[in-house]
Structure formats: C-alpha cells, structure tokens
Amino acid sequence: xxxxxxxxxxxxxxxxxxxxxxxxxxxxxxxxxxxxxxxxxxxxxxxxxxxxxxxxxxxxxxxxxxxxxxxxxxxxxxxxxxxxxxxxxxxxxxxxxxxxxxxxxxxxxxxxxxxxxxxxxxxxxxxxxxxxxxxxxxxxxxxxxxxxxxxxxxxxxxxxxxxxxxxxxxxxxxxxxxxxxxxxxxxxxxxxxxxxxxxxxxxxxxxxxxxxxxxxxxxxxxxxxxxxxxxxxxxxxxxxxxxxxxxxxxxxxxxxxxxxxxxxxxxxxxxxxxxxxxxxxxxxxxxxxxxxxxxxxxxxxxxxxxxxxxxxxxxxxxxxxxxxxxxxxxxxxxxxxxxxxxxxxxxxxxxxxxxxxxxxxxxxxxxxxxxxxxx
Numbered sequence: 001x002x003x004x005x006x007x008x009x010x011x012x013x014x015x016x017x018x019x020x021x022x023x024x025x026x027x028x029x030x031x032x033x034x035x036x037x038x039x040x041x042x043x044x045x046x047x048x049x050x051x052x053x054x055x056x057x058x059x060x061x062x063x064x065x066x067x068x069x070x071x072x073x074x075x076x077x078x079x080x081x082x083x084x085x086x087x088x089x090x091x092x093x094x095x096x097x098x099x100x101x102x103x104x105x106x107x108x109x110x111x112x113x114x115x116x117x118x119x120x121x122x123x124x125x126x127x128x129x130x131x132x133x134x135x136x137x138x139x140x141x142x143x144x145x146x147x148x149x150x151x152x153x154x155x156x157x158x159x160x161x162x163x164x165x166x167x168x169x170x171x172x173x174x175x176x177x178x179x180x181x182x183x184x185x186x187x188x189x190x191x192x193x194x195x196x197x198x199x200x201x202x203x204x205x206x207x208x209x210x211x212x213x214x215x216x217x218x219x220x221x222x223x224x225x226x227x228x229x230x231x232x233x234x235x236x237x238x239x240x241x242x243x244x245x246x247x248x249x250x251x252x253x254x255x256x257x258x259x260x261x262x263x264x265x266x267x268x269x270x271x272x273x274x275x276x277x278x279x280x281x282x283x284x285x286x287x288x289x290x291x292x293x294x295x296x297x298x299x300x301x302x303x304x305x306x307x308x309x310x311x312x313x314x315x316x317x318x319x320x321x322x323x324x325x326x327x328x329x330x331x332x333x334x335x336x337x338x339x340x341x342x343x344x345x346x347x348x349x350x351x352x353x354x355x356x357x358x359x360x361x362x363x364x365x366x367x368x369x370x371x372x373x374x375x
Contacts, residue, residue: 003123004081005094006112007199010105011130012139012146016159019191020130021098029196034065034092036076065092073097073111077118095122096199105149106299109320119325124318126154126202133160133188136173140180144266150180151267151345152300152320154202154217158188182269183219183343204316214304214334220341223271267299270351272358274340277306282365286358287317287324293357295322297349303342304330317342 011017024030067076083089099105105127112124129149131139136158139146150156156177164170174186187198204217215221278286283305290298301319316328344354 003121004092005125005200005203006097006122007094007125007202008097008099008105008108008112008127009130009199010099010127010149010153011157012143012149014135015130015132015139016191017098017130020157020159020194021096023191023194024196024199027196032091032093034067034080034095036067036073036080036095036097065089073108074115074118077111077115077122081121094125094200104145105152106320109152109300110323113318113320113325114323124203125200127152128155128157128199128202129153129184130157130159131173131177133158133164133170133173137176140176147180147267148299148347150177151269153181153184155198156181156184156186157194157198158186159191161188162190180267180269181345183222212330212334214330218302218304218341218343220271220273220303220343223269223343224273266347267345268347268350269343269345270354272303272340272342272344272351272354274306274358277308277311278340278362279308279365280310282362283307283315285361285365287319289357289361290354291319291322291324294346294349294353297347298322298344299347300345301342303340305340305342306338314338 009017009021021035025033025035065080067080077095080089080092080095084092097108099108109124109127111118112122113119129152131146131150140150158170158173158177161170170188174188177184177186189198202217204212204214290301298319298321301317301324303317305315305317307313307315310329312332313329314333316330318325318328344351346354
C-alpha cells in the first residue's frame with residue numbers, strides 16, 4: 001500500500017484518449033498525479049504550464065506533473081521517483097502512462113510488473129482502454145492491435161457517445177466488447193462527463209478502503225458465466241433484431257457475417273479453477289513451461305493460487321506475455337473461497353491447452369515426488 005499506483009491508458013488511433021486525458025487533468029482529483037507520455041505519441045497537453053521543473057518534467061496549472069519518455073521508460077520511472085523523494089518536483093501519489101495508438105501495451109505491463117526498481121516502488125492499478133463509438137467496431141474488425149488493447153483491459157471506456165447515430169450503435173459496440181472482454185466494466189461517456197474515477201480503482205487494492213478487493217480485480221465469475229453460455233450455445237451478448245438490422249444497414253448482410261465479426265477467434269479469455277491446492281514447485285514449473293512454449297500468446301494472466309506449502313496465505317500471480325511478476329503473498333484469504341482461480345487472456349491458445357499443460361506438469365511432479373520418496 002506504500003507504493004505509487006500506476007494506470008496505463010491505451011486505445012487505438014483516434015479513440016479519444018488524448019481528449020479524455022486532457023479533460024481529466026483539469027479535475028482537482030488529478031492534482032497529485034504524474035503523467036508519462038511518449039514524445040512520439042498523439043497526446044498534446046494543451047493548458048498553461050506554470051513551472052519548468054527540468055527539461056523533462058513540467059508542472060501543469062492544477063499541480064499535475066507531465067513528463068516525456070525520451071529514453072527508456074525504466075529511466076523515466078527512476079528519475080520521477082528520485083526527484084519526488086528529493087523534493088525537486090511536487091509530490092505525486094499516482095502515475096498515468098499514455099501509450100501511442102498503435103502501441104502494444106504488453107511491454108509496459110512487463111516493466112511495471114517485473115523490473116525490480118519499478119515494482120519495488122510502483123504498483124499496477126490497471127489498464128484502461130478507450131474505444132470510440134464511431135469507428136470502434138470497424139477498428140476491431142480491421143486492426144489486431146485494437147483487439148489486443150481491448151482484450152487485456154481492466155476497464156473499457158467508450159468515447160464520443162454524443163456523436164452516435166442512435167443508442168443501438170453504442171449497444172452494438174458494447175456487445176462486441178463484452179464478448180471480447182467478458183469481465184471489464186464498460187463506461188460509455190462524453191468528454192464532459194468523464195471523471196478520474198473512470199480510470200482508477202481497477203487493481204487488486206481498493207484505493208478508498210485500502211483493502212484487498214480481489215473479486216473485483218479478478219472477475220472470475222464473468223469468465224465462468226461466459227463458458228457456461230458458450231456450452232449452452234448462447235452468447236453473453238447475443239445480438240437482438242435491432243443489432244442485426246444495424247449491421248445489415250452498415251454492410252453486414254447476413255447473420256453468419258455478423259457472428260464472425262462479433263467473435264474474435266484469435267483471442268480467448270477463460271478462467272482455470274482448481275479445487276485442490278497446488279505445490280509450489282508445480283506452480284513454478286507450470287508458469288515456466290507456459291512462458292517457454294506460449295509466452296508471446298499469453299496476453300495477460302492474473303489469478304490467486306492456493307499453495308500447499310502456505311495454505312493460509314494465497315499467492316497472487318500476474319503476467320504479460322513472456323514475463324511473470326514474482327509471486328506476491330496476501331496475509332490471508334480475501335474470502336471463504338480458497339480455490340485456485342487463474343484468468344487467462346490469450347491469442348491462438350484455447351483453454352484445453354492450458355488445462356492439459358497443468359495436468360501434465362502435475363503428473364510429472366507427482367512421479368518425481370514419488371521417486372524421491374522411494375515409492
């Protein structure tokens with residue numbers, strides 16, 4: 001809880017994250033925030049600068065700090081932290097990172113989760129992805145970067161709703177996003193209505209209560225509900241007649257085409273559940289095996305694990321592609337549910353592959369343990 005919270009804002013080109021962030025920076029609740037932008041990115045901070053702290057960090061009119069990434073993001077984190085402690089820049093209690101529209105957010109997540117200097121002082125609050133009402137469906141159809149940004153989000157913000165032709169256009173986009181990302185809360189808003197709370201509070205800890213908010217972070221039930229719906233041959237966001245009519249009007253001429261576009265077959269999201277505790281070495285072998293064999297296609301992994309060796313302290317895991325954060329241990333279970341639950345968001349990997357991999361490693365570990373015991 002002593003760490004500095006980091007929120008990553010991503011979204012495809014033209015999705016409105018620049019306008020959204022500029023609006024939010026005028027809010028009093030952002031007065032102790034630092035914003036990191038890529039100097040080649042889209043964003044333009046468009047208000048009066050009242051103080052020049054150094055060549056890279058500037059103080060905005062309401063007290064926010066803004067800095068550009070001129071080199072490595074790790075160096076930017078380090079410089080901000082050192083200057084904050086030295087008092088050469090104003091105090092800040094959270095960091096917002098704005099990515100370029102075509103950026104893959106995974107490398108940024110990896111730095112936050114795994115770089116020793118960064119994760120010793122900073123902690124990931126969450127990933128917020130903007131999708132605009134007008135071009136959102138088209139961008140999801142055409143650009144895999146847009147699909148990936150939406151799939152890994154902890155919260156989705158639909159922008160430019162005031163420009164929608166009708167309510168059905170917004171609902172169609174919401175349906176598409178819900179199938180792609182069954183767990184993330186979806187906020188449809190105009191720039192004027194945006195609030196900093198739209199960005200914050202998506203992580204493992206509730207910033208208000210200062211307590212673990214694990215269920216809200218993992219949202220495992222959403223993935224279970226999705227799996228149940230798919231087994232039943234239905235969809236969580238099955239289109240109604242109005243949605244089909246909208247698609248037909250905009251060039252989608254039959255239901256099969258609509259279904260194809262509403263499902264992104266390369267992206268899968270699901271939850272692995274284990275009733276029985278898992279040995280620590282089995283967990284380590286499982287995560288290592290996955291990263292070696294399928295690392296680039298593990299877009300995001302997060303979960304809670306019941307470890308045999310520490311039954312009263314659940315392990316929290318987080319990962320992005322080839323990199324996993326070292327295990328974090330909670331002081332106690334956040335609820336009476338002590339099952340292992342791990343959410344996977346993958347590309348070209350289905351749930352059966354992950355399940356089979358875990359079962360294989362469990363069998364190998366059991367044989368190894370039996371052999372060591374002379375059984």
